[in-house]
Amino acid sequence: MFNKSLILAAVAGASLAAAPALAAPTRPNIIVIIADDLGYGDTGAYGSPRVKTPNIDALAREGVRFTQGYVAHPVCAPSRAALLTGRYQTRFGYEFNPVGRDRTGGVSRDEVFLPQVLKGAGYSTGMVGKWHLGQPSGYHPLDRGFDSFFGIMTGATAFMTDFQAGDEEITPPGAEASFGLAEGVRAPPGATEAEKMALLRRAAPVYRGREVVEEGAYLTDAFTREAISFIDAAAGRPFFLYLAHAAPHTPLQAPARYITRNRDIPDKGQRVYAAMVTALDDGVGRIRAELKARDLERNTVIVFLSDNGCAGYIGTACTNGPLNGFKGLHLEGGVRVPYIISGPGRFRRGGVEDQVVSSLDILPTAAALAGATLPKGTDGENLVPYLSGPKPKDFARRLFWRSGPNYAVRDGAWKLWSVNRAEPGETESLSAGITPDGVQARVSAQGAYDMLYNLAEDPGESRNLAATRPEVVARLKAEITEWDRGNVPAQWTSMRQAVRRHEGQMLKIYP
Known part of the structure; x- marks a missing residue:
């Protein structure tokens, strides 16, 4: 397990204005x-x-x-x-x-x-x-x-x-x-x-x-x-x-x-x-x-x-x-x-x-x-x-990540990480096989495992709230789906797929 801690503040505020070009x-x-x-x-x-x-x-x-x-x-x-x-x-x-x-x-x-x-x-x-x-x-x-x-x-x-x-x-x-x-x-x-x-x-x-x-x-x-x-x-x-x-x-x-x-x-x-x-x-x-x-x-x-x-x-x-x-x-x-x-x-x-x-x-x-x-x-x-100058108000920010079938998003204090489950029988490994180029990695028959964290309250990502806050999970997944429309298929597949145990789950990582 990776659990550690960090204190951070929630993010809020208005969007950042564009800067004029400098002379x-x-x-x-x-x-x-x-x-x-x-x-x-x-x-x-x-x-x-x-x-x-x-x-x-x-x-x-x-x-x-x-x-x-x-x-x-x-x-x-x-x-x-x-x-x-x-x-x-x-x-x-x-x-x-x-x-x-x-x-x-x-x-x-x-x-x-x-x-x-x-x-x-x-x-x-x-x-x-x-x-x-x-x-x-x-x-x-x-x-x-x-x-x-x-x-x-x-x-x-x-x-x-x-x-x-x-x-x-x-x-x-x-x-x-x-x-x-x-x-x-x-x-x-x-x-x-x-x-x-x-x-x-x-x-x-x-x-x-x-x-x-x-x-x-x-x-x-x-x-x-x-x-x-x-x-x-x-x-x-x-x-x-x-x-x-x-x-x-x-x-x-x-x-x-x-x-x-x-x-x-x-x-x-x-x-x-x-x-x-x-x-x-x-x-x-x-x-x-x-x-x-x-x-x-x-x-x-x-x-x-x-x-x-x-x-x-x-x-x-x-x-x-x-x-x-x-x-x-x-x-x-x-x-x-x-x-x-x-x-x-x-x-x-x-x-x-x-x-x-x-x-x-x-x-x-x-x-x-x-x-x-x-x-x-x-x-x-x-x-x-x-x-520049005195600190302005913080501005709202959403960030996204994708690695094959695995996705993450940070929206304000919320962070969702949705990860492919490993297939039955797969054990922890830093090298868990290679998917041929041209074959896009898909969510396994075991489905994805969702991890939802409130980083303002739990910066160490130790308390998974996915089961108790399904409405937040659904909203963040919708944001990911919308963002993903602007992406294209990977040029090649991950050569270092790994299986890691996290929160008692065997998960397939595509670094």
């Missing part, structure tokens, strides 16, 4: 920094007693920290697709992680990406980090509006392949399947961890533009280095930087200089994970220092968030506490993430807000800041009016 001289630089599988409870700003993140904490103190910031999917690629398009990924079929299929396709080329929006407004655009949204010609970052790219095309790779004294890594039970050698890589029997990592890096290499490069630095440090290089090169022209980290996703690896700073953590898994977050936090600090040195700090907006909650398959190395659930699940721990927006001199400072916001809001907010034309069909809200 060209006031257009800020925009940086989006996204972590990979960072737990809700794994930064100081969000209450971690274990992981030290002074730079992320400072970003929160100088900006607005949202306690109810959500992503559109609880796993990597669909979540990132939604962020970069400002649209639910189910609108264009990018519903599940591609697991190697991004080598043959990617996000529909009919979709308009955030860098394309900002490039049309005169911005220089750069991407550093993890792509995971398509590799062939036409789907590459350089084909989707980025002027430059340095990073990895796949979902994961080795952070380091040359291990020295004091370096550490750990593969918790079940974690290897997550990078499994997930991109079609199979290590020979008896291969050492170092050999596996070298093999993984060869299969999932680092690119500069379209060319493979040898990268000897710790990958998180390399991404920070390249982000700073982009800022230096773009100075004098408004820029957009998408820094898409691969940390702290598996494989869990960190060099001695970060391990040493976390030596007071006795558990090895927690220590290595914390060291990975330390590297990420240092990078945030270095980027902010570079902006300050170039007198760009007050004309740069930074958004920091994670692509989903941390993964249960790495055990106690991470935590979504005090939320319930993990990556891959539509419980709060899977879809609610650290979410900070900082704009010194532009947005209010030191705000801690319980307004429900989404990663879908990043594109329309950035477009408003840049004075850019907003593409048709976006699902997010422009947050500029909410972030």
